Amino acid sequence: MTTDVPRGPSGAPSGGLSRGPDKxxxxxxxxxxxxxxxxxxxxxxxxxxxxxxxxxxxxxxxxxxxxxxxxxxxxAHALPEVTKAVSEQAGRINHSSTLYLNRPMVDLAERIAALSGIPDARVFFTTSGTEANDTALLLATAYRRSNQILAMRNSYHGRSFSSVGITGNKGWSPTSLSPLQTLYVHGGVRTRGPYAHLDDAEFIAACVADLEDLLGHVRAPAALIAEPVQGVGGFTSPPDGLYAAFREVLQERGILWIADEVQTGWGRTGDHFWGWQAHAQNGPPDILTFAKGIGNGMSIGGVVARAEIMNCLDSNSISTFGGTQVTMAAGLANLTYLLEHDxxxxxxxxxxxxxxxxxxxxxxxxxxxxxxxxxxxxxxxxxxxxxxxxxxxxxxxxxxxxxxxxxxxxxxxxxxxxxxxxxxxxxxxxxxxxxxxxxxxxxxxxxxxxxx
The missing domain is CATH 3.90.1150.10 (Aspartate Aminotransferase, domain 1)
Structure with a gap:
């Protein structure tokens, strides 16, 4: 009995190792x-x-x-503490999905919840920052029963269909199609745009006035999503306190604040552990997303939200790869090293x-x-x-x-x-x-x- 094998133009099996000359x-x-x-x-x-x-x-x-x-x-590259944790966990079990109790996932969730500053926090793990922001958008729109999202000009939030739809940087937004209605707000870039000439206090006041004017023309959106420091946008940021001033306006209308901490989190800015803490006068965000640095190269992302918001979904869900034991072991070892070595x-x-x-x-x-x-x-x-x-x-x-x-x-x-x-x-x-x-x-x- 013979088996038909897909072949390329040269006649070599297209799925095999014979690819002709090494290009x-x-x-x-x-x-x-x-x-x-x-x-x-x-x-x-x-x-x-x-x-x-x-x-x-x-x-x-x-x-x-x-x-x-x-x-x-x-x-650090090849950090011994992380390498050891990954190796030891891989020698026990790599993966089980979230259908089973997972001690490393619970351990890391407890630590992140405590560090987040969000009261009564719940944590959901994903495999990337894109997926984390997707989840945050799902939570916010379901909780608020609105598909309108406020986002910052010059922003970047991922490469999925929904996160591209709220990205305010055309170089990283390949389609204008989106399941969301996105309204873009001033303020993410301090030294360009119509308010660049103002001092910090005037800049914040002008951006807040613009936000209030915008909200006067639309039904109340679900949330504002913002990077405390815009990453792909070129490490731009507003004056400290802008998002606190925005938060006051948002809270009056029940609109949620999502802090995209995928790039700024874990102490990278030096002054604060989270980027949102430069805008903390009105408390922590309602939802916080994270990824990148926590895994030190392993695929970890996630969402932190207070229980009322995280538990608003009325159907079942799981994550096949989010929170897998090996990545959680890496995250725990990495976070421990980060904190112990200041x-x-x-x-x-x-x-x-x-x-x-x-x-x-x-x-x-x-x-x-x-x-x-x-x-x-x-x-x-x-x-x-x-x-x-x-x-x-x-x-x-x-x-x-x-x-x-x-x-x-x-x-x-x-x-x-x-x-x-x-x-x-x-x-x-x-x-x-x-x-x-x-x-x-x-x-x-x-x-x-x-x-x-």
């Missing part, structure tokens, strides 16, 4: 993965291993990692001088519009010299130059990808910060000449 990993990537799956660098990197704040590529080149897998390697304090102590060092460099370079951020979450915005026009070509050139120097950084920005994003592991040392700043200074001087 290299990049060629293989392009042959089987979507065109819209972005890659950094003209000659993309394959990272093979890491240790501490450094990674190595397939050619043996060593890099200081100032991006941490998009703010995900939060403590990495929030380290982000403040090391990040402050790093920002000042980069501002001193920027003062000498007309192509740098602004160095902004707090803790180890730093954005360097590039523009065409003498203007406020974004310069994505210069950003691309600096990214390449930084790689040649041995430094990995990221890119972002609202109007175009013209902001360099710096977000190293929170265990970064002062010496590594200085070394990275020196590499970035050389890359800026080289790349801005090429970009210009």
């Amino acid at each position: 290299g990993l990049r060629g293989r990537h392009q042959a089987v993965l979507p065109d819209w799956l972005a890659l950094y660098y003209a000659d993309p990197l394959e990272l093979t291993h890491g240790e501490g704040r450094h990674v190595w590529d397939a050619d043996g080149n060593k890099y200081l990692d100032f991006f941490g897998g998009i703010l995900t390697t939060m403590t 990495l929030q304090g380290n982000a403040r102590r090391v990040g402050g001088p790093l920002i000042e060092r980069l501002r001193a460099v920027a003062a000498q370079l007309p192509g740098v519009r602004e160095v902004r951020g707090r803790g180890l979450m730093v954005g360097v915005e590039l523009v065409q010299p003498g203007t406020d026009l974004a310069d994505p070509d210069a950003a691309a050139a600096v990214l390449e130059a930084a790689r040649e120097e041995g430094l990995l950084i990221g890119k972002g920005g609202g109007h175009s990808t013209s902001v360099l994003r710096i977000a190293p592991p929170l265990s970064l040392t002062a010496a590594e910060a200085e070394g990275g700043a020196a590499m970035l200074e050389r890359a800026l001087r080289r790349g801005l000449r090429k970009g210009g």
Whole structure:
């Protein structure tokens, strides 16, 4: 008896190992993965291993990692405590789904609930920040019986159908179709837009007045979702207190506040454990979403909400992969390390001088519009010299130059990808910060000449 095997144009089995001549990993990537799956660098990197704040590529080149897998390697690469926890848990059981009691999931949920600041908190684990924000939207719209969502201009909340529909950054929103009606609010970007010329108090007052005016024209929305620091948008943020002022307006109308802490959470900003705490005058958010850094590379996301909101759903649900034992073991070990080694304090102590060092460099370079951020979450915005026009070509050139120097950084920005994003592991040392700043200074001087 013979079995028909699907074959490609060459006659080789299409699902087997015979693929003809090796086109290299990049060629293989392009042959089987979507065109819209972005890659950094003209000659993309394959990272093979890491240790501490450094990674190595397939050619043996060593890099200081100032991006941490998009703010995900939060403590350190190959952190022994996390590696051990994962290995030991994998030796017992990897997975059971949420249909069974799961001690590591309960342990981590208890710790996150206590840290969240939300009273009577309940925690639901997902596999990503996108899925966490999806869940938050489901909870808010079900609780409020409304499909209207307030979101910030220049925002990013994920790549699913619903989270794309509330993303206020057209570079990361490939469709205008959405199950939600989204209304975009001013305030996420301090130094651009119609209120940029105002001082902080006036800026907040103007944004609040705009919000109140908007709410006067629509039925009450379900929630406002906002990143305390906009990540993909280029590490922009409003003055401290804006979301507290928004919260006062929202609470009068019963509208929920969702804090998207996927990038800002876990102490990265140095001053606070959560980004929302810079806007805490009117209490914690109703719903908080998290992901990225808690797993240190393992797939963990989640939602925290007070019980009244979390329990509002009137049908059954489970998560097959959210809260799996191995990822929960990683999260517990990672969170323990973070707290015991005061990495929030380290982000403040090391990040402050790093920002000042980069501002001193920027003062000498007309192509740098602004160095902004707090803790180890730093954005360097590039523009065409003498203007406020974004310069994505210069950003691309600096990214390449930084790689040649041995430094990995990221890119972002609202109007175009013209902001360099710096977000190293929170265990970064002062010496590594200085070394990275020196590499970035050389890359800026080289790349801005090429970009210009």
